[in-house]
Amino acid sequence: MRYGTTASACAAVIRRDLLLTWRRRGDALNPALFAIMVVVMFPLALGPEPNQLANVSVGIVFVAVLLAGLLALDNLFRGDHEDGTLEQVVLSPHPLSLLLGSKILVHWLSTALPLIVISPALAEMLHLPRSVMPVLIVALILATLLLSLLGAVCVALTIGMRRSGMLLALLVLPLYVPVLIFAAGACNAAQMGLPFLAPLLWLGAALALALVLAPLACAAALRISIT
Template sequence: MNAASALPSLTGAARALMTRDLRLLWRRRGDALQPALFALLVVVLFALALGGEKARLASVAPAVLWVAVLLAGLLALDTLFRGDAEDGSLEQWMLAPVPLAWLVAVRTFMHWATTALPLLVATPALGELLHLPRDQLPVLLASLALGTPLLSLLGAVVAALTVGMRRSGILVALLALPLYVPVLVFGAGSVAAAAQGLDPGGALLLLGAGLVLAVVLAPLAAAAAIRIALT
């Protein structure tokens, strides 16, 4: 067996990291449920604040759901790399025989899968709470499917930039929100366009283009930020 064959492959490294993250997630089941519960709380509070009027709730339902998903992802953003930085795992990532950007991409995918994906699955039920018109649901789901991975990738860059700071919760939010606003505008705007009888394809295409660029560039930028923070 030569040395090259003994090195872990990209898929093997990804599988090991995903298995580790799932085990840690299972041990901290209470913490894992916080983003979903927070999003539910935001939706319920909006419904109560608007008085339960069906027409008013239906008009703001897409924007409320988008804000709830965005804030839920932001709530878990500070912990994206912080636990690994505290226990020394990030240093091991840098010494691993696989690219650091690949491990960052896998961790970002797990962040999306454990925070945004459950909310994406629960969107039809949350939409019913806000009396979302059912003809707007497919466009909303499409915008969330394109926008939430983009939010996670942008958030990974911000989390990597602040990973060397002890208390960076507010700073993470201040840095991430300006990057999140265009995604929010195009995501909620696509549903608003569909509600007005317009073509939502333009906004969805922009989200898709942003997602493609983020998939390529965000892991590289986050990996560079981690190297700078740890050196």
């Protein structure tokens, strides 16, 4: 990889963010711990009856993952904005959308991927049938990638504001609801023995669109928020 190219710049961003994540690995595990606590609370509130838990297990897992992701979303660009790194990224001669896409990828790897890894254990705690596990994993991968991209745009819009947590939640949640509906709908259909491919295809189509448009929108929002 040649020095000074866009590919080398993106690789440098990924290496830097992964190193920072490793140094703050305790903070990176907070979303996973939060999701575990949320899932554990539901059997205590609803009771240990397996059939009752199985009927709501998909919704519980997705709500836990959504809330855990929302918990870590504000940190996507906040640290870089506070130490001045984000301004240097914006002023870089390389395409800003690709550099931000690299940062979003690292954020997904450090926050969503651990949630996906522990999701079979969470689903097992809620007595979700094992035949539904593959659909759950695929739906979580598509949904979390899409949520990270949509959330990054909202974070970029509010990065210049202090104490923007409530505003960020108000911006993000309406965008998250359709993703939650399609992802949970695919798993519920698989659990009932119905066709489940259509919701996954809709999620895949939305993800393909977001992969192209979200980094561009994020770059434009950052330029507006910083300048």
